[in-house]
Amino acid sequence: MLFINNVTKKYGSFTALEEINLELENGVYGLLAPNGAGKTTLLNMIATLSFPTHGEITWGGTDIVALDEKYRDILGFLPQQFGYYKNYTPKQFLKYMATLKGIEKDKINTLIDTLLEKVSLSDVKDKKMKKFSGGMIQRVGIAQALLNDPKILILDEPTAGLDPKERVRxxxxxxELSGERIVILSTHIVSDIETIADKIIMIRNHKLFCFDTLENICNTLDGKIYELPLGSKIDEEHILLYERQCSEGTMQRFYCEKNIRNGIPVRPNLEDVFLVVYRDER
Amino acid sequence: MCCIKEEIRKLSYNKVLIAFLTICLLFNAGVILASSNTSSELKTILQDYQPQSGKEIFKDIDGSGLGSMYYDERYIDSHILVALMHEKYQKLELPIEQLAKEQADLSTYAGELTPYVHRALFEYLTKAIMIEGILLFTFLVLETFFMEQHNKTLYTVYSSLRGRRIVFDKMFSVLLIGMLGMVILSCLSYFAFFQIWDFEKIWDANVASSFNYITDSDEPFLWKPFITWTSFTVKQYFCATLVLMVGIWLAWWLLSMMTVLVNKRISVAIGILAGGLIIPFFGLILFRQLPELPELYCLNTFSITVNVYYSHMWFTDQGYHTILPWQETLSVILHLVLGLLGVFVGYHVFRRKDVC
Incomplete structure (x- = not known):
């Protein structure tokens, strides 16, 4: 089990994260927050790239800093800015990463072929990566994160650059991967985690805002989300979330603490929660 | 070992490395060609080579007398420096006696052309190769270390099982590529040099020949005999110089690694390394004007820059530029020890430092 225990991260006088407490067991966790909220800071600390100013992160009861390589052996990380060597082919890059991950030499080639097949890059495995599209690069990133069959898989904005088809895939x-491992998926694209996350972590003002199931989080807005046809009279208390097209024409979706006359109450979704929670953030 | 191989492969993709070595080779060719006129004169002289045709000079020289100009209070206004210089020149008396006994001064070396020959090999070519090595190691260390930042691969690399220990693979890959590059560059340059300069009859001459002398342009007198702390043939002196040159490269490789381990920014690293090379050069003039701070002057004489700048005088008293006998050797050993300690401490800082 991965414990994030009272973790604070400061850069000089700026507090990037404050007193974060999380307890993660096997499953998929969606880390949801707008840009600049501290998602990447938290993930970098879990990936041992940076260290908490206060608090600790433990795996199986031991500080991950003390566990050192024993911890990194079970870690797979796809960073937000996935970098690569332009002159390398995906095969060469994955070979290099496999060497860094201490994978046995005789298993490397088979493993790489399987992973490249999984991310649909087998056809281009010997082409230089400098000619690849953003989506193809991201798929190489996903493959390298899976090389060591990690128990903790951290994916920071994994669907950035992927087209809708690739995102679904x-x-x-x-x-498929979420069985016997912890998957932490950071994104600000709500639809990415709505369908696959067992629990959602939301950070607001650099603090943990909520850590709960999708249903419980959406229930907090139950009876507060309404839809009205475009042009309907609205009060100042109504907070417009977004507009959508449907068979009845354009509908406006509102958040309101009070009952809206003529408003059609709708079941809140994660996007509503996101827009309501972060409505004051730029 | 596999990781070192991978780091070497990453570095080998760099075209700047090949470009740098090519430019250095062309520069060295220029240095060699610039002295080629003298080399043909040497060939003529060596045809009538007469052994032991130098003059007997060491019998009449006493170390303290030679040094008295250096520690004359007109030139050094610091009691500490005067005392150190005095002691150094007292110690020089023993080697002078030894050289006199061996009749090193009678050795012909290259006759009247000795200063030109010595300068061509040790002051111009060897010094150029020495500086090229320092620049190559600096470039390789910066390149291998900041490559991950530049390619944004540091997140995946440092979160892997190998993690921050990859710096050791980077270190050794730099050592291997740097040494290989410098061996090729040195071999080609010296090969070209010895094609033009005929050293066949010179190698066994004593480097402290009466024909050889040191020109101290910024000293109260212009020249003095080439008095080495021990007797060297030209071949031995050349080998000793090469060994010390490799020592300087190794020390600089370690110091560069230490620098990149303790700071995250390439601009800062370049600043520190460039400062480390340039500041002591100005210190040669500046620190002598500060007699109230003799420690600064003493420290400056131990710097790699000062050692490289006076490399054609290595293993001699070196006038103002050293305060101890064999200082260039001591300085290299000191830098190697400091570099090793620095890398050890730097790695421990780096292990606990945010990489992003």
């Missing part, structure tokens, strides 16, 4: 892949 990626989601299916995560669902």
């Amino acid at each position: 990626f989601r299916n892949m995560i669902r």
Whole structure:
């Protein structure tokens, strides 16, 4: 089990994260927050790239800093800015990463072929990565994160650069992988985690805002989300969330603490929660 | 070992490395060609080579007398420096006696052309190779270390099982590529040099020949005999110089690694390394004007820059530029020890430092 125990991260006088407490067991966790909220800071600390100013992160009861390589052996990480060597082919890059991950030499080639097949890059495995599209690069990133069959898989904005088809395929892949491991999926694209996350972590103002199931989180807005046809009279208390097209024409979706006359109450979704929670953040 | 191989492969993709070595080779060719006129004169002289045709000079020289100009209070206004210089020149008396006994001064070396020959090999070519090595190691260390930042691969690399220990693979890959590059560059340059300069009859001459002398342009007198702390043939002196040159490269490799381990920014690293090379150069003039801070002057004489700048005078008293006998050797050993300690401490800092 991965414990994030009272973790605070400061950069000089700026507090990037404050007193974060999380307890993660096997499953998929969606880390949801707008840009700049501290998602990447938290993930970098879990990946041992940076260290908490206060508090600790433990795995199986031991501080991950003390566990050192024993911890990194069970870690797979796809960073937000996935970098690569332009002159390398995906095969060369994965070989290099496999060497860094201490994978046995005789298993490397088979493993790489399987993973490249999984991310649909077998056809281009010997082509230089400098000619690849953003989506193809991201798929190489996903493959390298899976090389050591990690018990903790951290994916920071994994669907950035992927087209809708690739995103769906990626989601299916995560669902397949989620059995015996902790998958932490950071994104600000709500639809990415709505369908696959067992629990949602939300950070607001650099603090943990909520850590709960999707249903419980959505229930907090139950009876507060309404839809009205475009042009309907609205009060100042109504907070417009977004507009959507449907068979009845354009509908406006509102958040309101009070009952809206003529408003059609709708079941809140994660996007509503996101827009309501972060409505004051730029 | 596999990781070192991978780091070498990453570095080998760098075209700047090949470009740098090519430029150095062309520069060295220029240095060699610039002295080629003298080399043909040497060939003529060596045809009538007469052994032991130098003059007997060491019998009449006493170390303290030679040094008295250096520790004359007109030139050094610091009691500490005067005392150190005095002691150094007292110690020089023993080697002078030894050289006199061996009749090193009678050795022909290259006759009247000795200063030109010595300068061509040790002051121009060897010094150029020495500086090229320092620059190559600096470039390789910066390149291998900041490559991950530049390619944004540091997140995946440092979160892997190998983690931050990869710096050791980077270190050794730099050592291997750097040494290989410098061996090739040195071999080609010296090969070209010895094609033009005929050293066949010179190798066994004593480097402290009466024909050889040191020009101290910024000292109260212009020249003095080439008095080495022990007797060297030209071949031995050349080998000793090469060994010390490799020592300087190793020390600089370690110091560069230490620098990149303790700071995250390439601009800062370049600043520190460039400062480390340039500041002592100005210190040669500046610190002598600060007699109230003799420690600064003493420290400056131990710097790699000062050692490289006076490399054609290695293993001699070196006038103002050293305060101890064999200082260039001591300085390299000191830098190697400091570099090793620095890398050890730097790695421990780096292990607990945020990489992003």
